[in-house]
Amino acid sequence: MVSIRDVAKEAGVAISTVSKVLNDYPNVSKETKEKVNAAITALGFVPNTIASALSSKKTGRAALVLDVNRHAQTVDEIPMQYIIGAINKAKEKGMDIITVFFTMIAEMNVDEMIRYFQSQSIEGLIIGGLSKEDISLRKLVESGKFKSVLIDAPGVDENTSSIHIDNEKAQYEVARKFLNGTVCRKILYISGKKNGYVSEERLVGMNRLADELGLQVLVRTGNFSELEARKLTMQYAASKDAIICASDLMAIGAMKALIDMDIYRPVCGFDGVSLMGYAGKQMHTVRQDFQNIAASAVEELSRLMEGGCGQDLIMPHKLIRIKYLDVLS
Amino acid sequence: MVSIRDVAKEAGVAISTVSKVLNDYPNVSKETKEKVNAAITALGFVPNTIASALSSKKTGRAALVLDVNRHAQTVDEIPMQYIIGAINKAKEKGMDIITVFFTMIAEMNVDEMIRYFQSQSIEGLIIGGLSKEDISLRKLVESGKFKSVLIDAPGVDENTSSIHIDNEKAQYEVARKFLNGTVCRKILYISGKKNGYVSEERLVGMNRLADELGLQVLVRTGNFSELEARKLTMQYAASKDAIICASDLMAIGAMKALIDMDIYRPVCGFDGVSLMGYAGKQMHTVRQDFQNIAASAVEELSRLMEGGCGQDLIMPHKLIRIKYLDVLS
DNA sequence: CGTTTTCCGGAAAACGTTTTCTTAAAGCTT
DNA sequence: AAGCTTTAAGAAAACGTTTTCCGGAAAACG
Numbered sequence: 188m189v190s191i192r193d194v195a196k197e198a199g200v201a202i203s204t205v206s207k208v209l210n211d212y213p214n215v216s217k218e219t220k221e222k223v224n225a226a227i228t229a230l231g232f233v234p235n236t237i238a239s240a241l242s243s244k245k246t247g248r249a250a251l252v253l254d255v256n257r258h259a260q261t262v263d264e265i266p267m268q269y270i271i272g273a274i275n276k277a278k279e280k281g282m283d284i285i286t287v288f289f290t291m292i293a294e295m296n297v298d299e300m301i302r303y304f305q306s307q308s309i310e311g312l313i314i315g316g317l318s319k320e321d322i323s324l325r326k327l328v329e330s331g332k333f334k335s336v337l338i339d340a341p342g343v344d345e346n347t348s349s350i351h352i353d354n355e356k357a358q359y360e361v362a363r364k365f366l367n368g369t370v371c372r373k374i375l376y377i378s379g380k381k382n383g384y385v386s387e388e389r390l391v392g393m394n395r396l397a398d399e400l401g402l403q404v405l406v407r408t409g410n411f412s413e414l415e416a417r418k419l420t421m422q423y424a425a426s427k428d429a430i431i432c433a434s435d436l437m438a439i440g441a442m443k444a445l446i447d448m449d450i451y452r453p454v455c456g457f458d459g460v461s462l463m464g465y466a467g468k469q470m471h472t473v474r475q476d477f478q479n480i481a482a483s484a485v486e487e488l489s490r491l492m493e494g495g496c497g498q499d500l501i502m503p504h505k506l507i508r509i510k511y512l513d514v515l516s
Numbered sequence: 517m518v519s520i521r522d523v524a525k526e527a528g529v530a531i532s533t534v535s536k537v538l539n540d541y542p543n544v545s546k547e548t549k550e551k552v553n554a555a556i557t558a559l560g561f562v563p564n565t566i567a568s569a570l571s572s573k574k575t576g577r578a579a580l581v582l583d584v585n586r587h588a589q590t591v592d593e594i595p596m597q598y599i600i601g602a603i604n605k606a607k608e609k610g611m612d613i614i615t616v617f618f619t620m621i622a623e624m625n626v627d628e629m630i631r632y633f634q635s636q637s638i639e640g641l642i643i644g645g646l647s648k649e650d651i652s653l654r655k656l657v658e659s660g661k662f663k664s665v666l667i668d669a670p671g672v673d674e675n676t677s678s679i680h681i682d683n684e685k686a687q688y689e690v691a692r693k694f695l696n697g698t699v700c701r702k703i704l705y706i707s708g709k710k711n712g713y714v715s716e717e718r719l720v721g722m723n724r725l726a727d728e729l730g731l732q733v734l735v736r737t738g739n740f741s742e743l744e745a746r747k748l749t750m751q752y753a754a755s756k757d758a759i760i761c762a763s764d765l766m767a768i769g770a771m772k773a774l775i776d777m778d779i780y781r782p783v784c785g786f787d788g789v790s791l792m793g794y795a796g797k798q799m800h801t802v803r804q805d806f807q808n809i810a811a812s813a814v815e816e817l818s819r820l821m822e823g824g825c826g827q828d829l830i831m832p833h834k835l836i837r838i839k840y841l842d843v844l845s
Numbered sequence: 846c847g848t849t850t851t852c853c854g855g856a857a858a859a860c861g862t863t864t865t866c867t868t869a870a871a872g873c874t875t
Numbered sequence: 876a877a878g879c880t881t882t883a884a885g886a887a888a889a890c891g892t893t894t895t896c897c898g899g900a901a902a903a904c905g
Binding site: 188190191192202203206207209210212234235236237238239240241242243244 | 891
């Protein structure tokens with residue numbers, strides 16, 4: 188392996204000079220810089236990030252921590268979108284992302300988590316879908332040992348940023364648009380997780396609209412599960428005018444139930460996942476750009492790691508209507 | 517940061533001794549080991565993998581290189597399954613996996629790729645879906661600079677292993693079962709990619725069955741695209757008895773076309789992705805356990821990195837019939 | 846022209862491990 | 876008990892960088 192030492196010899200300078208060229212330090216003359224760069228290309232030198240990290244004590248490594256149910260029957264495309272968005276941006280920024288799943292650290296206590304991430308030389312965390320019940324993970328963030336960016340959860344201190352769409356507004360808007368022009372008054376609202384941040388915000392948005400329009404809203408918790416939403420729909424839909432769900436997956440569950448019951452009720456979703464293309468119905472929903480959210484999370488983490496202070500980032504959302512895709516009957 | 521040095525002082529031994537304990541070397545007495553371990557827990561010492569990697573010149577880092585179309589309208593769940601399987605196994609083995617997408621390295625030439633992976637201190641590659649046309653990536657593997665495991669592509673030398681199901685047999689079997697008891701003789705076979713390894717193998721299987729049963733098979737290339745399969749079905753299905761596709765996604769496309777044409781033809785798929793749960797039809801297909809395949813790839817890479825010789829691994833497959841899920845009409 | 850300042854480049858320590866080599870002690874063998 | 880082998884533990888070099896500090900030369904100044 189060709190090292191900085193070889194480059195120095197080739198260029199006839201000291202290794203510190205090479206390092207300075209490599210890192211764009213000031214105080215190195217143009218000619219020296221050229222000599223060094225020539226030597227670098229001549230030798231095909233590739234800086235060793237490991238050595239660099241050891242010496243500088245900066246690894247540029249971050250962990251993308253995601254809640255993925257590895258045995259779910261249905262695929263959740265959101266984690267994949269996060270991964271794509273984060274990794275691409277990380278490459279651009281010269282950062283290094285490792286992906287970690289909740290399940291991999293689920294049984295760890297805080298100290299073990301800290302140890303795990305420290306041994307991996309992780310400096311920052313991007314956490315998707317942290318809920319109030321993820322005690323250890325939450326404590327990990329609060330420990331202040333790592334800079335963190337929380338997707339869809341509120342930040343905790345100056346080392347932590349938060350990034351999410353305006354869920355309250357989005358739910359308000361999509362439900363409003365969905366109900367606009369209809370006579371629906373009795374609504375079944377299938378909420379997400381109890382104690383989930385986004386779920387609570389969306390519920391607030393729903394309630395605000397209900398107050399405004401004088402709707403009767405029955406709220407039930409669907410736990411972001413297709414099956415649960417299906418059961419709830421079975422149970423309550425007959426006496427309701429419409430069903431509004433806090434996620435598209437639950438909306439699919441609701442639709443399936445309606446078909447089973449052989450009744451029609453309009454259904455409103457949330458997320459805009461492309462999976463919906465298979466649902467076969469046109470449906471109002473909220474589109475989040477998950478790749479962009481993850482990319483922004485990486486940018487934000489990078490800012491945090493350079494000493495920036497934690498903040499709250501609101502990402503844009505879109506109201507869309509998923510088109511009927513001539514799907515299988 | 518508490519270092520091995522601190523542990524050594526605390527335990528009253530030399531740092532080399534601590535290192536030996538850490539790495540389970542022989543020639544260290546039980547009492548010393550206990551003293552050291554006590555010091556480690558007392559101080560909450562976490563070994564620094566960066567330093568360890570620098571010193572030992574073993575990083576245990578591998579790249580999982582995947583072909584993901586980041587702008588695809590439909591989600592392909594397979595990459596996610598690979599990621600989950602690989603990362604979980606990697607943690608188990610103390611390896612370190614970074615995920616890389618084809619798009620990120622697409623415009624690089626071989627040397628740039630080598631440089632990129634070397635600078636990342638990558639020692640091994642797991643590549644999913646390498647095709648004959650990925651020239652640079654292929655040369656990268658052939659360069660011998662990295663140990664590689666190729667999923668769904670043949671190995672090239674002793675540094676490379678290959679892992680895949682028996683595609684030829686699987687296609688033969690599923691088509692046979694699919695046609696069993698029917699009078700279908702004129703088949704539209706929608707193949708995958710031209711020059712794709714798995715596609716060619718599957719086609720061989722299909723042809724073998726055709727010979728055996730005296731089928732008339734029209735072969736067309738669908739490029740693993742839903743849209744393409746849909747077009748081909750439109751074009752040819754009317755004069756055929758059944759449609760056999762080299763992937764589930766294409767099978768969905770075929771089904772959509774049949775609905776548009778308002779004719780019925782049985783359709784056979786391949787892959788067993790859970791997305792099919794939304795397709796609304798019962799369908800014969802081949803189930804691959806992608807998580808398990810990726811996990812085995814990691815194991816195999818680990819073996820390779822320890823000096824093992826490249827080999828060909830055949831993974832099991834299952835013939836399944838995806839159930840009708842009372843889906844949306 | 847002497848003094849101060851600025852600018853370059855080099856020497857060397859440090860980062861936290863691993864690993865080789867050495868030495869001291871202890872255990873055998875005869 | 877002398878010589879031999881085995882075993883345990885330590886000393887120190889090495890891994891490839893970064894970064895601080897220092898010295899000399901050139902430039903600026905009065």
